[in-house]
Amino acid sequence: MNKSDLISSANQIPKIGDKALEDYHKNADKLIARVNDLMTEQADLKTLIGDENLDMMKDNHKNHLDFMASLMANFNAQVLVETIIWVFKAYQNHGFNTKYWPVQLESWKKSLEEYLPLQSCKEIMPLYDWMHSNIQHFSKLSK
Amino acid sequence: MTITTETYHQFINSLLLGDRNQCHHIINEHWEKQFPLLIIYEEMIKKAMYEVGDLWEANKISVATEHLSSGIIESILNDLQLKLKHSANKKNTVLTACVENEFHQIGIKMIGDVFEKNGWKSYFLGANTPNRELVKFASLIQPDVFAVSLSIYSHLPALEKLILAIRTKFPKHLIAVGGQAFRHGGEETIAQYENVVLLQDTFHTEKFIKTLSA
Structure with a gap:
């Protein structure tokens, strides 16, 4: 899948409603904290993020939430695809392993399930599923 | 050259x-x-x-x-x-700033200078300007135009909040926005607001200023 295929595919992700976005915002700190906890519990964390990258990983989780909230408010498939490619490239260049992305996204999905009301979680999950299912394409495009 | x-x-x-x-x-x-x-x-x-x-x-x-x-x-x-040659008799003023939590101020600083170069008085508030403070200061100096910069796409909601804050006191003023945040998109967000224009670079900014002065 090339970049334009990914953009076309992202355009099929169902729109997220205002209530779900509000819940995502309202629970931002808890969601980020849970993802940080889940990631730091990983036995192979050093393999996933490299040496001395713990702060960078936590910054990424904060930036991730801010970006996703902006995107949910004003969805733009091109911005989504270009940004993921940029993030993959930048973080991998700083020592993050490609295996970090699936583990990170699974942590986000778990955190969403734990902290968001069921309906809001259901609305947001397809966006995370889409990112998760396209990790290998993003990895290729970021090389 | x-x-x-x-x-x-x-x-x-x-x-x-x-x-x-x-x-x-x-x-x-x-x-x-x-x-x-x-x-x-x-x-x-x-x-x-x-x-x-x-x-x-x-x-x-x-x-x-x-x-x-x-x-x-x-x-x-x-x-x-x-x-820069500063005209002694500056009639127009621009208020330049970065949105809340935006720390990259080099771009907007250049934009302020482009206004100055074209005979405007520029008030540069810099990085991470709180909305309330910006509007309060604007009420004192009564700028003709606002210019706002953001480098990160996820700051778009902060820009929208700032636009709404400005509109409480300045319902029709022109607001020029720009920065790297718009590299891959975001124009459609700006297009929802009246009298908000997206300027890609300093050349476009100068053209924009000239249309205001014409």
Whole structure:
């Protein structure tokens, strides 16, 4: 899948409603904290993020939430695809392993399930599923 | 007139080495040769800052080097700002700022200078300006135009909040927005607001100013 295929595919992700976005915002700190906890519990964390990258990983989780909230408010498939490619490239260049992305996204999905009301979680999950299912394409495009 | 590749390389290499004097020297030399300000901004300063960002992305420079480069560029901009011919009788004013939590202020600083160059008075509030404070200050100085910059796409909601805050006191004023945040999109967000225009670079900004002055 090339970049334009990914953009076309992202355009099929169902729109997220205002209530779900509000819940995502309202629970931002808890969601980020849970993802940080889940990631730091990983036995192979050093393999996933490299040496001395713990702060960078936590910054990424904060930036991730801010970006996703902006995107949910004003969805733009091109911005989504270009940004993921940029993030993959930048973080991998700083020592993050490609295996970090699936583990990170699974942590986000778990955190969403734990902290968001069921309906809001259901609305947001397809966006995370889409990112998760396209990790290998993003990895290729970021090389 | 255009900046040669060799000169640009000298500039970026000096910047990455933290050689402030050499960077100032290169810029001053071009200023004295009467290179247009916007060429210096676009082909030297902006290009160098984008390259610094790319080098960080590729893990070829550290955050410390990135900050060092930004510090040198800011000192150059302060120096150039003093060299600009200032008209004694400035009729129009622009209020320039970055949105809340936005810390990249070099771009908006250049935009303020482009207004100054065109005979405007510019009030530069800089990085991470709280909305309330910006509107309060604007009520004192009554600017003709607002110019706002953001470098990160996720700051778009902060921009929208700022637009709404400005609109409580200035319902029809022009708000010019720009910055790297719009590199891959975001125009559709801006298009929802009346009298909010997106300016891609300093050249577009100058054209925009001229339409206001015409």
